[in-house]
Amino acid sequence: MSINYTWIKKSLAVDEFGECIKAKWSLEGVDDVSGKSAIQEAVTIFGDTDLKDRDDWTQEEIDAFAEKIRVSCNFDQEIADQIEAQE
Numbered sequence: 001m002s003i004n005y006t007w008i009k010k011s012l013a014v015d016e017f018g019e020c021i022k023a024k025w026s027l028e029g030v031d032d033v034s035g036k037s038a039i040q041e042a043v044t045i046f047g048d049t050d051l052k053d054r055d056d057w058t059q060e061e062i063d064a065f066a067e068k069i070r071v072s073c074n075f076d077q078e079i080a081d082q083i084e085a086q087e
Contacts, residue, residue, distance in 0.1 A: 002032040003080060008039070010066045012054055019051040023062075025069045029079035038082035040075045 009026035023044040030037040044065075046052070070076070 001034075001080065001083065003029045003076075003083065004032060005029045005076065005079070007066060009041075010062055012057060012062070014054045018053050018055065020054050020057065021046055021051065023065065025066050027070060027075045027079065029076070029083060031083050034083075034087070036083050036086045038079045038086075040073070040078045040082075042069050042073050042075075044069065 006028050007026070008028045009024055011024050012020045013022045013024070015021045023046075024041065025044070026039055026041045028037055028039045
């Protein structure tokens with residue numbers, strides 16, 4: 001099984017003051033051989049001390065945070081397990 005992974009969502013939700021209150025992450029994996037796919041998602045809720053204005057987030061910070069979530073939530077293995085379960 002050879003799986004290609006693609007981020008399909010890295011979005012930040014803001015409150016009425018423009019501060020990011022949560023983020024949603026969705027990673028899709030597609031098996032090159034079978035064509036079967038699976039998606040793994042996570043939501044990060046930011047506490048009051050972690051709030052940051054949306055305009056202050058750089059794309060590099062968003063990408064780095066997404067990769068941190070990918071590793072800490074074990075997205076790659078979860079997706080591989082979901083694809084294997086489809087067979």
